[in-house]
Amino acid sequence: MNAYFKRQLVDYVEYHRDPRNCAMHVFGIAFLFLAAVLPLSLWPVQLFAVSISVATIMVLPVLVYWLLLDAGLGAAIVCAAVLLLATATMIVNHASVATVWTISVLLIVAGVIFQVVGHRVFERRQPALMDNPTHLLLGPMFVMAKLFIALGFRHDLALVIERDPQQAPSSSLSPAQRHGESLSRS
Numbered sequence: 007m008n009a010y011f012k013r014q015l016v017d018y019v020e021y022h023r024d025p026r027n028c029a030m031h032v033f034g035i036a037f038l039f040l041a042a043v044l045p046l047s048l049w050p051v052q053l054f055a056v057s058i059s060v061a062t063i064m065v066l067p068v069l070v071y072w073l074l075l076d077a078g079l080g081a082a083i084v085c086a087a088v089l090l091l092a093t094a095t096m097i098v099n100h101a102s103v104a105t106v107w108t109i110s111v112l113l114i115v116a117g118v119i120f121q122v123v124g125h126r127v128f129e130r131r132q133p134a135l136m137d138n139p140t141h142l143l144l145g146p147m148f149v150m151a152k153l154f155i156a157l158g159f160r161h162d163l164a165l166v167i168e169r170d171p172q173q174a175p176s177s178s179l180s181p182a183q184r185h186g187e188s189l190s191r192s
Contacts, residue, residue, distance in 0.1 A: 007162060011075040015151070018144045019167050021134035027124035028152055034120030035145045040090050041113035044106055047094040059098075062091060072147060078160065079150045086150070 007015075022028055046061035053063075065087055073080030098106055125133045134141040151167055154160040 007076050007166075008074075011147070012166060014140065014144055015148065015163075015166050017138065018134050018141050018148055021125070021129060021131065021141075022148060024124075024128040027128040028149070030120045030124030030128070031145060032149050034117045034124065035149055036086075036090065037113045037117035037120065039087070039146070040094060041110045041117060043091055044094045044097060044110045044113070047091070047098045048103060048106060059091075059095065061094060065091065068143060071143065075147060076151075079147050079154065079163075082150050082154070083146050086146075 022031065043061035043065060046064055047059045049060040050057050051060055051063065069080070069084050069087060072083050097109060101109070121133060125131060134144075148167075151160065151163045155164045155167060
């Protein structure tokens, strides 16, 4: 785990304390990813005599980003992405263009509902990406990290994700939180 990823994860975790919200994210993130790649899977591209979709080309940069943040989690996400891209390909091969777009819209609606309910109902706060747009790309890493921890792997991630927020070092707090903390000590 690189230092940048650890800092981002510490901040992201503060928005995802409730296990029900985390469960909602598993479905919401998968639905939104599939919704994004599904229409792009309609357009095949010949690359070195191999037919691939625009979806595969568009996903590669973010997969590389995730691998750079954490090789283990990134590799697991690559596997999940391959499954979701294969699912998109199966849908595209068996459905009309209108059906593909309908499924995409329904997946977006369902994915957003899962995210909004998770944050508004269970966390009682706005999603992390509202304060930091880069958190949009941390969601899959967080979900995969939670899975690794649940399976008994990656104790280093467990220390970051499962630490008690009351025990948070003040260096991980935002400037406004540190200011409030210093005022409460006065």
